[in-house]
Amino acid sequence: MRRSRLRQAGLLPSWMLLTGIATGADVEPIRSIAAQILVIGHRGASALRPEHTLASYAKAIEDGADFIEPDLVMTRDGVLVARHENEISGTTNVADHPEFAARRTAKTIDGTPMHGWFTEDFTLAELKTLRARERLPELRPANARFDGQFEVPTFDELVEFVAAQSTLRGRVVGIYAEIKHSTYFHAIGLPLEDRLIAAIRAHAHTRTAPLFLQSFEVGNLQYLRARLGGEAGHVKLIQLLGEHDERPFDSLGAPTPTYAAMMRPDGLRAVARYADAIGPNKLAVIPRLDDDRLGAPTSLVADAHAAGLLVHPYTFRPENFFLPAGEQAPGGPATRSDAGAIAEMRAYLDAGIDGLFSDDPALARRAVAR
Amino acid sequence: MRRSRLRQAGLLPSWMLLTGIATGADVEPIRSIAAQILVIGHRGASALRPEHTLASYAKAIEDGADFIEPDLVMTRDGVLVARHENEISGTTNVADHPEFAARRTAKTIDGTPMHGWFTEDFTLAELKTLRARERLPELRPANARFDGQFEVPTFDELVEFVAAQSTLRGRVVGIYAEIKHSTYFHAIGLPLEDRLIAAIRAHAHTRTAPLFLQSFEVGNLQYLRARLGGEAGHVKLIQLLGEHDERPFDSLGAPTPTYAAMMRPDGLRAVARYADAIGPNKLAVIPRLDDDRLGAPTSLVADAHAAGLLVHPYTFRPENFFLPAGEQAPGGPATRSDAGAIAEMRAYLDAGIDGLFSDDPALARRAVAR
Numbered sequence: 001m002r003r004s005r006l007r008q009a010g011l012l013p014s015w016m017l018l019t020g021i022a023t024g025a026d027v028e029p030i031r032s033i034a035a036q037i038l039v040i041g042h043r044g045a046s047a048l049r050p051e052h053t054l055a056s057y058a059k060a061i062e063d064g065a066d067f068i069e070p071d072l073v074m075t076r077d078g079v080l081v082a083r084h085e086n087e088i089s090g091t092t093n094v095a096d097h098p099e100f101a102a103r104r105t106a107k108t109i110d111g112t113p114m115h116g117w118f119t120e121d122f123t124l125a126e127l128k129t130l131r132a133r134e135r136l137p138e139l140r141p142a143n144a145r146f147d148g149q150f151e152v153p154t155f156d157e158l159v160e161f162v163a164a165q166s167t168l169r170g171r172v173v174g175i176y177a178e179i180k181h182s183t184y185f186h187a188i189g190l191p192l193e194d195r196l197i198a199a200i201r202a203h204a205h206t207r208t209a210p211l212f213l214q215s216f217e218v219g220n221l222q223y224l225r226a227r228l229g230g231e232a233g234h235v236k237l238i239q240l241l242g243e244h245d246e247r248p249f250d251s252l253g254a255p256t257p258t259y260a261a262m263m264r265p266d267g268l269r270a271v272a273r274y275a276d277a278i279g280p281n282k283l284a285v286i287p288r289l290d291d292d293r294l295g296a297p298t299s300l301v302a303d304a305h306a307a308g309l310l311v312h313p314y315t316f317r318p319e320n321f322f323l324p325a326g327e328q329a330p331g332g333p334a335t336r337s338d339a340g341a342i343a344e345m346r347a348y349l350d351a352g353i354d355g356l357f358s359d360d361p362a363l364a365r366r367a368v369a370r
Numbered sequence: 371m372r373r374s375r376l377r378q379a380g381l382l383p384s385w386m387l388l389t390g391i392a393t394g395a396d397v398e399p400i401r402s403i404a405a406q407i408l409v410i411g412h413r414g415a416s417a418l419r420p421e422h423t424l425a426s427y428a429k430a431i432e433d434g435a436d437f438i439e440p441d442l443v444m445t446r447d448g449v450l451v452a453r454h455e456n457e458i459s460g461t462t463n464v465a466d467h468p469e470f471a472a473r474r475t476a477k478t479i480d481g482t483p484m485h486g487w488f489t490e491d492f493t494l495a496e497l498k499t500l501r502a503r504e505r506l507p508e509l510r511p512a513n514a515r516f517d518g519q520f521e522v523p524t525f526d527e528l529v530e531f532v533a534a535q536s537t538l539r540g541r542v543v544g545i546y547a548e549i550k551h552s553t554y555f556h557a558i559g560l561p562l563e564d565r566l567i568a569a570i571r572a573h574a575h576t577r578t579a580p581l582f583l584q585s586f587e588v589g590n591l592q593y594l595r596a597r598l599g600g601e602a603g604h605v606k607l608i609q610l611l612g613e614h615d616e617r618p619f620d621s622l623g624a625p626t627p628t629y630a631a632m633m634r635p636d637g638l639r640a641v642a643r644y645a646d647a648i649g650p651n652k653l654a655v656i657p658r659l660d661d662d663r664l665g666a667p668t669s670l671v672a673d674a675h676a677a678g679l680l681v682h683p684y685t686f687r688p689e690n691f692f693l694p695a696g697e698q699a700p701g702g703p704a705t706r707s708d709a710g711a712i713a714e715m716r717a718y719l720d721a722g723i724d725g726l727f728s729d730d731p732a733l734a735r736r737a738v739a740r
Contacts, residue, residue, distance in 0.1 A: 054534035062538055128526065129572065146537065149574040151530050156498065160521050161531060164424035167516065168432055202499065204519040 030297075030352035033305045038355030039364040040176050041065030042315050043084060047336075047359035050132045050143055051091065052082040053150035054161050061165045063362035066355075067176040067212060070158055074190045079124040080155035080199060084135075085109075086181060089116040092130040093148060100126070109184055110249045120190055127152050139319050139334045155199050163205035174210035178240070182220040183250045193220050197227055200235075214238035214279055217250040225274045236276040238312060241284065263300055268307035277310035277354070285313045285351055292325040294344065297351035305352065314357040316345050316364060342367045400667075400722035403675045408725030409734040410546050411435030412685050413454060417706075417729035420502045420513055421461065422452040423520035424531050431535045433732035436725075437546040437582060440528055444560045449494040450525035450569060454505075455479075456551060459486040462500040463518060470496070479554055480619045490560055497522050509689050509704045525569050533575035544580035548610070552590040553620045563590050567597055570605075584608035584649055587620040595644045606646040608682060611654065633670055638677035647680035647724070655683045655721055662695040664714065667721035675722065684727040686715050686734060712737045 044056025045063055057068045070082040086109065088094055094103075094117045103122070106115050119127065132150045134143040153161070159175065166172045177196070185192050196213070200206040211234055215221050221237045228235045242248075244260035251257075261267045263284060271278060280300060287295045304311045317323075318341040321333035327340030345356060345367035358364035414426025415433055427438045440452040456479065458464055464473075464487045473492070476485050489497065502520045504513040523531070529545065536542045547566070555562050566583070570576040581604055585591050591607045598605045612618075614630035621627075631637045633654060641648060650670060659665045674681045687693075688711040691703035697710030715726060715737035728734035 049537070054530050055537045058534045058538045131574065149533060149537070151526070151573075153530070156521070157527055157530070160424050160523070160527070161534075163519060164428045164531075167419070167425045167519070168428045203521075204501070 029350035030302060032349070032352055032354045034310055034354035036066070037349065037353075037368050038066045038312065039064060039361050039368060040312065040355055040357045041068045041361040042357040042359050043071065044068055045359065045361055046135075047140065047318050048143065050134045050146050050150065052084060052153070053132045053146075054153050054158065055146060055150055057153075057158060057161060058165070060361045061162070061169070061173050063360070064365035065173065065358075065361035067174040067210070068158075068162060069176045069178070069357065070153075070155065071178045071180050072155060072192060072196065073119045073180050074185055074192055074195070075119055075122055075124045075127055076190075077123045078190060078195060080192065080195050081119060081124070081127060082153050082155065082158055083119060084180075086119045086184075087114050087116040088119060088130070088152075091133060091135050092117075092152065093133055094130050097130065110181055120185070120188055124154065139321055141334065155196070156203070159199070159203045159205055163203065163209075166205065166209065172209045174212065175206065176212040176214065176238075179213065179215045179217075179220055181249075182215060182217045193223055197224070200228070208234060210234050210236070212236045212238055212277075214240050216240040216242055216248060218248045218256075218274075219250045222274045237274065238277045238279045239271045239275040239309075240279040240314075241281065243281070244284075263303075265303045265307065268304050268309055272307045272309050275309065277312055278304055279312050279314055279357070282313040282315070282348060285311065285353060286348060288324055294324045294326070294347055301352040310354040311352070312355040312357060313348065313353055316341065316348075316356050316358040316360075318360045318363055338363055346370065399720035400672060402719070402722055402724045404680055404724035406436070407719065407723075407738050408436045408682065409434060409731050409738060410682065410725055410727045411438045411731040412727040412729050413441065414438055415729070415731055416505075417510065417688050418513065420504045420516050420520065422454060422523070423502045423516075424523050424528065425516060425520055427523075427528060427531060428535065430731045431532070431539070431543050433730070434735035435543065435728075435731035437544040437580070438528075438532060439546045439548065439727065440523075440525065441548045441550050442525060442562060442566065443489045443550050444555055444562055444565070445489055445492055445494045445497055446560075447493045448560060448565060450562065450565055451489060451494070451497060452523050452525065452528055453489060454550070456489045456554075457484050457486040458489060458500070458522075461503055461505050462487075462522065463503055464500050467500065480551055490555070490558055494524065509691055511704065525566070526573070529569070529573045529575055533573065533579075536575065536579065542579045544582065545576065546582040546584065546608075549583065549585045549587075549590055551619075552585060552587045563593055567594070570598070578604060580604050580606070582606045582608055582647075584610050586610040586612055586618060588618045588626070588644075589620045592644045607644065608647045608649045609641045609645040610649040610684075611651065613651070614654075633673075635673045635677065638674050638679055642677045642679050645679065647682055648674055649682050649684055649727070652683040652685070652718060655681065655723060656718060658694055664694045664696070664717055671722040680724040681722070682725040682727060683718065683723055686711065686718075686726050686728040686730075688730045688733055708733055716740065 041060025043051035045059035046056055049056035049059050060068050071084045072080045073083050073086040094100055103117050128151055131148045133147045134140055137144040162173050179192050241259045247258050257267055285300050286297050289295045301311050318336045320328040320335045323337055323340050327344050329335050329337035341363050356364050411430025413421035415429035416426055419426035419429050430438050441454045442450045443453050443456040464470055473487050498521055501518045503517045504510055507514040532543050549562050611629045617628050627637055654670055656667050657665045671681050688706045690698040690705045690707055693707055693710050697714050699705050699707035711733050726734050
């Protein structure tokens with residue numbers, strides 16, 4: 001096989017290797033090593049509801065997600081809340097609140113300069129006066145009809161919500177939470193991890209139901225492994241992997257590997273010492289060709305499996321804008337292509353992935369159920 | 371008709387009048403005056419889940435309740451939370467928390483001496499460390515399997531929960547909240563009504579969806595009518611009515627009527643000046659005979675309708691313990707009699723009621739749907 005020969009020759013990083021242009025014919029589908037391929041409702045069912053609202057999580061559960069995926073940031077008074085970013089102008093109506101006009105500020109978060117309003121400058125009580133808005137109204141105009149209806153949920157609230165839904169449905173729904181900007185929040189005196197550990201211990205659901213914790217950083221996962229590892233086998237840790245030439249933010253300045261290096265076999269074996277799975281960009285599993293069609297899988301899944309790691313790539317979305325060429329539907333970038341989205345996910349399932357982050361869990365459920 | 375003749379003669383309070391022993395035959399069923407007969411999930415679906423938990427509210431919504439019914443009390447730091455009583459030893463695990471042992475105390479609430487732990491002695495953060503328990507484990511042993519799983523929800527949390535469920539189901543579920551011990555909470559510096567008004571204004575759901583507010587007191591309903599009446603036609607007020615010889619607690623010492631007097635035609639006309647409906651004990655609508663079988667309806671429904679008031683009696687429960695003779699199933703007091711519970715509710719529907727408080731909304735839905 002060309003892939004293995006090139007790889008043995010060390011000519012290319014293994015995650016960049018392609019088996020060829022075609023995905024079919026001479027390429028044998030490989031198998032997930034998971035007991036069950038997981039459908040992870042990314043920010044809830046964010047293709048259908050404003051992300052990180054109880055309504056979005058509810059829709060994800062209704063639509064068959066095995067896990068709902070909150071991102072966690074912190075308020076000034078140390079409460080974990082669900083937002084994709086600590087900067088909230090894109091997903092709340094904060095700009096419409098004149099009493100908070102003076103809170104607008106500029107910061108550098110993980111090396112990126114940003115302007116806006118930041119959760120760490122608001123108490124929970126203040127944040128609770130805001131209401132969620134659709135982040136992508138151009139691509140998801142139907143979601144904007146829910147603008148102004150929903151609060152920013154706390155982690156405790158969403159745990160109770162998921163627990164109630166699990167009880168109602170007689171089906172345990174897991175939580176797959178991302179710790180955002182760990183080093184940054186430590187630096188400003190709001191460490192997320194200890195709060196999260198306390199919250200996990202405070203709820204029957206998080207003490208017993210499947211709980212996956214993910215981060216683009218490394219040190220915090222190692223910290224959580226040390227503190228939660230022996231306590232409960234139901235807690236799994238996921239190393240998220242970013243752009244090839246980037247490094248985990250907590251490794252900046254240290255002689256630590258890039259994400260590309262972490263995706264090589266020896267890098268994966270190092271990750272496996274503290275994590276249970278990796279969460280790569282889906283393009284690191286199946287890259288796109290020059291014409292934006294799906295290429296052939298890299299060796300990342302096989303290499304991760306060989307290291308004992310599950311692979312949960314991000315993010316599967318149903319709109320043309322996000323789909324590879326060949327899987328789009330007639331229409332504009334906001335047009336959904338359900339069949340195309342399912343076909344894309346099936347190509348990834350054939351590449352052996354063990355779960356998918358999906359903005360539309362009903363489609364992911366269909367892709368997995370074939 | 372015997373009923374009207376006796377009533378004209380003023381021999382008996384009209385609500386005590388019976389048309390006879392039999393409910394059928396010579397008695398014409400009267401009709402609800404409501405556009406829709408309401409199924410109110412009493413404390414959620416409290417026959418099936420520990421009362422006043424998100425799981426109980428979720429079950430009520432799943433089972434077809436038009437409204438979920440939270441009772442509201444307050445924490446030391448002024449947060450509205452859902453408990454049937456401010457004394458919480460019966461519905462939480464507070465007694466198992468040694469750090470709160472010293473909070474146990476004796477109080478007199480609305481004239482009733484009580485021992486235990488009281489919400490007004492706990493901050494929300496403290497209350498959130500407790501977990502709900504089934505109040506009636508002997509009658510509802512299956513519910514006790516949920517003990518320890520759920521928090522005491524805040525009003526804000528349950529509003530968001532109901533809003534998310536409404537969005538999910540494409541069906542607007544209303545909130546039918548009871549203000550508990552209004553005078554008592556005022557006396558200790560924790561007035562419920564202003565907090566409630568603020569909370570109503572803070573949520574899209576409570577600003578727009580049907581919202582019913584109920585109390586056994588009078589002054590607070592009049593206060594709410596003055597402040598919410600012009601603002602939103604979606605807010606309805608319900609005068610709850612207690613034992614015949616009791617009075618609203620805020621009327622004690624004043625020359626105000628007993629609940630029995632409030633149920634007479636002139637009393638009802640007075641209630642109609644500030645309220646939209648009454649919530650009487652179901653026995654004031656259909657009393658029980660000496661053998662504990664259902665008697666014939668009183669004139670209360672007709673009198674209330676004549677005054678322009680809807681009638682929502684409490685409480686319909688499916689266990690033998692609560693059912694009239696003739697509607698019980700073989701077994702003990704904890705045995706459910708679904709058919710008997712439905713038959714009981716249908717007798718009340720034939721008496722013209724406009725909604726029911728039910729611990730098992732699925733059964734109430736069936737009774738209403740015939």
